[in-house]
Amino acid sequence: MFNNIGPLRKETKQKVLAAAKTLNYHPNTIAQNFARGKSNNIGVIVPYLQKVNLISTFYFSELLSGIGSKLGELGYGLLLLFQSPDAPKDYVQLFLSQRVDGCIILGLKDTPGEVEALEKLHQLSLPYCVVNQTFSGHFFHTLDANHVDGSLQAVSHLLKKGFEQVIFLNGPAEFSNSRDRLKGYKEAFAKNGRVSYNLELVFQGNYSRKSGYQAVASIAPLLSDIKAIFAANDRMAIGLMQGLREQGYHAGEDYALVGYDDSELAKTTTPSLSTVKVPLFEMGELAAEKVLQKIPQTKAKEIPELLPVTFIERESSQIKLDQLSGI
Amino acid sequence: MFNNIGPLRKETKQKVLAAAKTLNYHPNTIAQNFARGKSNNIGVIVPYLQKVNLISTFYFSELLSGIGSKLGELGYGLLLLFQSPDAPKDYVQLFLSQRVDGCIILGLKDTPGEVEALEKLHQLSLPYCVVNQTFSGHFFHTLDANHVDGSLQAVSHLLKKGFEQVIFLNGPAEFSNSRDRLKGYKEAFAKNGRVSYNLELVFQGNYSRKSGYQAVASIAPLLSDIKAIFAANDRMAIGLMQGLREQGYHAGEDYALVGYDDSELAKTTTPSLSTVKVPLFEMGELAAEKVLQKIPQTKAKEIPELLPVTFIERESSQIKLDQLSGI
DNA sequence: ATTTACTATGTACGCGCGTTCATTATCCTA
DNA sequence: TAGGATAATGAACGCGCGTACATAGTAAAT
Numbered sequence: 001m002f003n004n005i006g007p008l009r010k011e012t013k014q015k016v017l018a019a020a021k022t023l024n025y026h027p028n029t030i031a032q033n034f035a036r037g038k039s040n041n042i043g044v045i046v047p048y049l050q051k052v053n054l055i056s057t058f059y060f061s062e063l064l065s066g067i068g069s070k071l072g073e074l075g076y077g078l079l080l081l082f083q084s085p086d087a088p089k090d091y092v093q094l095f096l097s098q099r100v101d102g103c104i105i106l107g108l109k110d111t112p113g114e115v116e117a118l119e120k121l122h123q124l125s126l127p128y129c130v131v132n133q134t135f136s137g138h139f140f141h142t143l144d145a146n147h148v149d150g151s152l153q154a155v156s157h158l159l160k161k162g163f164e165q166v167i168f169l170n171g172p173a174e175f176s177n178s179r180d181r182l183k184g185y186k187e188a189f190a191k192n193g194r195v196s197y198n199l200e201l202v203f204q205g206n207y208s209r210k211s212g213y214q215a216v217a218s219i220a221p222l223l224s225d226i227k228a229i230f231a232a233n234d235r236m237a238i239g240l241m242q243g244l245r246e247q248g249y250h251a252g253e254d255y256a257l258v259g260y261d262d263s264e265l266a267k268t269t270t271p272s273l274s275t276v277k278v279p280l281f282e283m284g285e286l287a288a289e290k291v292l293q294k295i296p297q298t299k300a301k302e303i304p305e306l307l308p309v310t311f312i313e314r315e316s317s318q319i320k321l322d323q324l325s326g327i
Numbered sequence: 328m329f330n331n332i333g334p335l336r337k338e339t340k341q342k343v344l345a346a347a348k349t350l351n352y353h354p355n356t357i358a359q360n361f362a363r364g365k366s367n368n369i370g371v372i373v374p375y376l377q378k379v380n381l382i383s384t385f386y387f388s389e390l391l392s393g394i395g396s397k398l399g400e401l402g403y404g405l406l407l408l409f410q411s412p413d414a415p416k417d418y419v420q421l422f423l424s425q426r427v428d429g430c431i432i433l434g435l436k437d438t439p440g441e442v443e444a445l446e447k448l449h450q451l452s453l454p455y456c457v458v459n460q461t462f463s464g465h466f467f468h469t470l471d472a473n474h475v476d477g478s479l480q481a482v483s484h485l486l487k488k489g490f491e492q493v494i495f496l497n498g499p500a501e502f503s504n505s506r507d508r509l510k511g512y513k514e515a516f517a518k519n520g521r522v523s524y525n526l527e528l529v530f531q532g533n534y535s536r537k538s539g540y541q542a543v544a545s546i547a548p549l550l551s552d553i554k555a556i557f558a559a560n561d562r563m564a565i566g567l568m569q570g571l572r573e574q575g576y577h578a579g580e581d582y583a584l585v586g587y588d589d590s591e592l593a594k595t596t597t598p599s600l601s602t603v604k605v606p607l608f609e610m611g612e613l614a615a616e617k618v619l620q621k622i623p624q625t626k627a628k629e630i631p632e633l634l635p636v637t638f639i640e641r642e643s644s645q646i647k648l649d650q651l652s653g654i
Numbered sequence: 655a656t657t658t659a660c661t662a663t664g665t666a667c668g669c670g671c672g673t674t675c676a677t678t679a680t681c682c683t684a
Numbered sequence: 685t686a687g688g689a690t691a692a693t694g695a696a697c698g699c700g701c702g703t704a705c706a707t708a709g710t711a712a713a714t
Contacts (some may be wrong), residue, residue: 031425
């Protein structure tokens with residue numbers, strides 16, 4: 001009746017609705033879900049990293065808002081699930097107990113444990129979507145941004161300014177994001193007519209500000225020769241910026257620095273940080289759509305797997321090689 | 328049987344459990360909830376402020392983690408609900424449809440509309456808890472941090488350094504947080520033997536970085552006389568810091584600056600920002616406990632309404648009045 | 655051996671809705 | 685006006701579990 005089953009005269013409908021109002025009737029969601037055999041909730045799994053936010057809160061907030069916005073629009077609830085890092089991964093469990101009709105997984109790494117857990121999900125063809133991580137050799141349902149291109153844009157920006165080489169502070173290789181950025185880094189050299197990149201200029205942090213700060217020990221000695229740095233996220237870039245300042249190197253003056261993410265931090269630092277903007281909110285929306293589509297009896301719509309990113313120039317890289325007084 | 332009803336022999340239990348495993352039996356959460364007549368979810372209502380994050384993402388992330396952690400521990404799910412600012416407030420609706428067994432409300436203001444919505448909830452004695460906001464003249468279930476004390480600590484810190492007056496950039500008065508901070512500001516003068524505070528030194532932003540930046544127009548002219556500033560949150564403090572730098576005033580050198588929140592930003596600015604740390608994660612945990620207690624048949628435990636905060640000294644205020652060369 | 659207490663197991667019902675099928679009312683066409 | 689089509693209404697069932705109650709089994713007490 002309420003679900004538009006069968007033809008129905010307008011007046012009839014009006015009468016029922018009026019009666020419902022006077023009787024203060026409210027359909028019981030639990031009973032509805034029970035009768036329909038689905039929870040009407042999508043689980044969003046976020047890593048529960050107490051205090052240590054490897055991936056920034058900005059990142060999650062934007063994604064969550066996007067997901068929540070789209071789910072709400074389509075009549076689904078958003079069940080937030082914190083995955084403790086030590087607990088064994090078992091996403092299937094969520095479905096067996098019918099707690100969710102689908103799930104969106106954030107903050108994954110490409111590790112054997114995760115791959116195994118995803119394979120189970122996939123084999124049972126349960127509705128899921130992994131955001132911001134891809135898996136080499138597997139065809140999981142994923143949604144990512146084009147980090148190869150983002151990295152390419154960032155490094156090209158530096159090369160076009162005249163820098164011959166670029167120091168690169170990347171993240172751990174378990175994140176496909178890191179691998180993609182390295183690929184973009186390499187491509188940038190080819191596309192800008194450079195002889196080649198130099199892998200000795202590639203360092204690894206863990207996406208935390210601290211790791212950026214610590215990388216100063218390895219990177220500072222190189223700054224006498226190479227005046228351009230690309231960091232795989234804003235937080236490492238800022239750690240680096242802080243550490244290098246202590247050594248007397250100032251971003252935007254003594255060297256050019258580019259970060260990645262366009263987090264809030266990028267606007268608040270001095271100098272402000274050139275960076276690459278990732279459409280996190282939109283990713284959230286699309287991830288929600290993608291999962292819902294995989295629920296049986298839902299109509300399909302083509303959703304891309306890779307979203308575009310855009311480079312944003314700020315102060316930290318507003319310097320050209322020829323402006324640098326020789327040291 | 329599974330719910331420990333009646334006495335049960337160990338072996339019997341073992342047998343059933345074994346059978347359940349071989350048959351791959353999983354209790355159906357939906358049916359359980361239905362039979363029990365409760366959803367087993369707590370709704371967390373967050374304001375949906377598209378792009379414009381008046382209240383920082385840091386704030387929500389920490390709170391959410393705390394809430395989720397405690398709810399998970401106690402066997403409840405966390406249903407994330409985005410409240411669009413224009414939609415009429417109706418928290419009761421959530422309960423009528425049985426979508427949640429209780430709710431935690433974040434990011435509220437003290438406006439007539441909100442008060443009305445809360446009064447309905449309260450009259451029906453539904454389980455809810457408002458976090459980080461209190462309401463003058465009402466006795467709602469709230470959980471807040473002691474911002475009077477935080478403000479008192481921050482301003483006292485400045486007064487003890489020898490500054491006679493302190494410029495105060497506060498937030499909107501609809502937030503009880505703002506009113507509390509003003510109270511603490513006033514108390515600080517009394518407790519530190521000053522003649523009095525001066526309300527002409529109190530300005531109002533809206534907790535955004537931009538509003539801090541814009542406040543420079545009013546505040547910069549005063550800096551020739553008064554060298555100490557307290558901002559009601561870190562973001563405004565940073566906006567202020569950026570704006571004042573453009574005028575040639577450097578925090579920690581030309582004037583002392585203290586923020587509030589201890590967000591990530593406070594550590595990444597130059598100079599780093601003295602601030603007041605709020606135990607957001609713990610607030611989340613306690614809010615969760617508080618709501619669950621209000622669900623019938625749940626045992627009570629005394630939970631405070633006001634949590635302590637702590638002042639953190641960083642570089643931006645590491646300067647004393649007598650160190651300032653007269654201008 | 656019989657009672658009494660306790661433990662163990664089985665049975666039946668209902669939660670509130672969706673859904674399907676049977677029934678009745680209304681309309682249009684011949 | 686009769687006949688078929690379509691619209692509206694009503695009745696019945698089941699989703700999977702919790703719960704209360706009735707029954708059967710077992711051990712301790714008399």
